[in-house]
Amino acid sequence: MRKLLLVCVVLGLPGVSAAFEAQENISLDACDGLSIGPELDCVQSAIASCEELGNASDATTPELSACSGAALAHSDKRLNATYKTLLSAARKNSDSENSEMARSETVLRSAQRHWIEYRDAMCDVRVIWGAINSGRSGAVFNCQTLLTIQQIHVLEREVGSYVR
Template identity: 30%
Template sequence: MDLVNDQGETVKSYFLAAAFLWIAPGAVVAFEAGDYIDLGSCSPSSQSFAQCAKDVRASCVDVAADNAQYYRSCEHEFFRQADQLLNDYYKIAVIKAKAVERGFDGTAYSGQEELLRQSQRAWLPVRDTTCDLAVSFGALMSGAAAKVSHCKARLTLQRIADLEKEIGFYLK
């Protein structure tokens, strides 16, 4: 449909396109927790690492407000990113441990990589069972999966902070 503007020029109507782009109040809008959570912005070597992670989570949970589905999405994304951050940190720690061992073969420093691996293997079931235990006490409450994700994210971030405190100096 063509319209004529005040100057007498023919103008194409884009009303239909605009109508498709307009979102009615109350319409379902895709919520992506990853749009609100970026744990990569938090540095494990920073003293404010825990506060940064807490603020990052809050930025998503605040947007989720009272929407249980959005809240669960925030918690799952928070754990996914925390787990990825730990995996990245762990990979660097293993590479550095291998480098240390090459330089100190046959000394007290040999075996550092295996010790790190044993520590991580032992820690994972502790994290998982601790979080499962926390939920089992509140099994009747809804959102148990989100509570497990939040617990795992919290303990995962604590693990990164603990590793940074204990071996971070050697990873630089």
């Protein structure tokens, strides 16, 4: 990612400064910790507000996509933190004499890998069926953000209760 940004800066490609502006113009911390419905609404509202600021400054489609990209980066960071917590607990289980508990790290890793494949495929289908051409990356980021937030809640509800 840093190499891509460096190449874009050196070549003067559009949208690079917008990515930084999007990071500065989207506030998602207030959305964290809400129940699933309100959190999804909060994130959608934050993306829309960021895009409105972009529209007011005549941002291009890739620049507007940076708002959804920033939301995805934020939710992905939260998902990774949740996953690492659960993975750490699963590693402790690997020392268990109970064979099912010992498999928990392997099963968790497999489930998460399959979920990532599912998320990416579902978002591709959504974009294809929506016949979205202009702003495709923003639509994919938006879809991935929403599914990532849902996965955070699923992991916390289904597995997280066992590690608290």
